[in-house]
Amino acid sequence: MRITGSHAVVTGGASGLGRATAARLAARGARVFLLDLPSSRGEDTAAEIGDAATFVPCDVTQVEEVRAAVAAASADGPLRIVVNCAGVATPGKLLGRDGPLPLETFLRVVNINLGGTVNVAAQAAAAMAQTDPADGERGVIINTASVAAFEGQIGQIAYSASKAGVAGFTLPAARELASSLIRVVTIAPGLFETPMMAGLPPQAQESLATKTPHPARLGRPDEFAALAEHIVENPMLNGETIRLDGAVRLEPR
Template identity: 55%
Template sequence: MDIKGTGAIVTGGASGLGGATAALLAGRGAKVTIFDLNADLGNQLAKEIGGHFIKLDVTDADAVEAALQEAEGLHGKARILVNCAGIGPPAKVIGRDGKATPLADFTKVIAINLIGSFNVLSKFAARIHDAGTIGGEEGGVIINTASVAAYDGQIGQAAYAASKGGIVGMTLPIARELARYGIRVATIAPGLFLTPLLMSLPQEAQDSLGRQAPFPSRLGRPEEFARMVAAIIDNPMLNGETIRLDGAIRLAPK
């Protein structure tokens, strides 16, 4: 699909992987709308890239519907969706006090990462499934963000790994279902990337984490994630697949 002139939605697009994705898509001529809870960063980036920002909780069904409508009113029907919104607080099954982790903590991660991604993509797909194709072949592209934790999650990542594993698991069945409408679905599973969370660590800690990757032995750059997004959009044969973007890293148990 041609990125230039196409409407694009990026959830979690105010910073990190989503921010880099929003900037790259806008740089290639897309009409970008950022969905995020951080209004300060979201509005700032939208201004910088000539896009639009909407403050949004991806788990709110009505709010998502309204946000998609607002974006469509500004940029026409979006044909590109990149889901980057997510959280990853660590929590062991059994805490230091010997008690089970609160169920609400586990549920929140699943709700935002997995259910939130499905909430946005399902409503996005419903809006464009009968809109016809662009160039006679493609109707749209949906790209979700998983993690290498879906395959080798570490101790303390039960909720995070489960949420990302769910994203991997739903990729193929949704791609199969939406194929009749010319809508492709793919997932990126990044390894250790230089997101705002890791940027807050001392440089020594960042370097140590980066050395875990065989090559390149460093933290991934958000721009490299964004380039993978663009590659998926550009290539119509990429469909129903989860791509590890991780420098060949395999996470240790802890």
């Protein structure tokens, strides 16, 4: 899939992995639409990226908002690329100090991380399917899971379940959309420098950084963006969840 001239939607595009990916795609000649909450730094981020970037306020869990955002991204050019980075990591134990995990807390995380991913993918696929193929493809949808999908730690009940759902969604979606010439690939990052990580105390961040065997540091958002870029351009990458983690395997705690 050629990046130059394509329209791209990046959810969670105002910060972290989404911001880095949006900037990279814009630098490669894509017109990028940053989807994020109205309260985010979306406008500022789009201005920082430049004329190729447009901020579209959007809650990924809301069907009508996503449908409108996809329509805006498809208005004057073919939507070819979607990168789902929107997500939350609300902690919670199944049985915590205050009792059982509140179901509403669990469902909120699953609704955003998994439901939002499926919602955006479905609306984007509908738009992509109406476009003329370019170089044998109509589009590519890249999702974000996590190594927590496979080695969830204590306190990650909702987060791990939601990211495992994203990984599990990948292959059946890729198989289904193959007839429409649309690929679906998921990236499962390890420990990365993101706003979620920045919320931890410095000591905790340093401790987490040493858990990655090599390179022994936190991953950088531009490294995630580089893989997303390669996925777009490599037509044989399809239906797979790719770990981007420096060989880290998370312990229970």
